[in-house]
Amino acid sequence: MMERRPKLYSLAAPGRWILFVLAWVCVALGVVGIVTPVMPGTVFLILAAWLFARSSPRFENWLLTHPRLGPSVVAWRENGVVPRWAQLVATGSMAGSFGLLVVIGLSVPVLTIIGAIFVAVSAYLLTRPVT
Incomplete structure (x- = not known):
């Protein structure tokens, strides 16, 4: 069978x-x-x-x-481990991207939404265990 x-x-x-x-x-x-x-x-x-x-x-x-x-x-x-260098690069990249979005002149409501997402993702990443 x-x-x-x-x-x-x-x-x-x-x-x-x-x-x-x-x-x-x-x-x-x-x-x-x-x-x-x-x-x-x-x-x-x-x-x-x-x-x-x-x-x-x-x-x-x-x-x-x-x-x-x-x-x-x-x-x-x-x-659930994220290497420290990856945490820092990701957070730095988001900060740099946000700065660029401010420079190119996105509206405040859009910047607020993107900023909130970046802060939430960074907070999550930075609270993960490190290798």
Whole structure:
């Protein structure tokens, strides 16, 4: 008698493909974030792992076991840990971005909303355990 295998995916094929493509976009952004000081890469890699978990367990495993990309994602999943340098770069990037938005002259209501989001994200990041 043939054993019935559990269904690996909960989404229909088009939904999985969309998540799969978004995961690769996040991997690309994560790599850019690793090599440039302007953008934090860890956040995009964590998001990519989440997207791969819902679209391709094979590529989720590839990301988690990758020697350069995987350790920060695994640390996040196991303990909610964000490296101190990533916390500082992310917070600094948001502060710099906010300053640029002020200089280009966004309206006060828009700046208020963006500022509140940046403060909330920074507070969350800075309260995570450090490696």
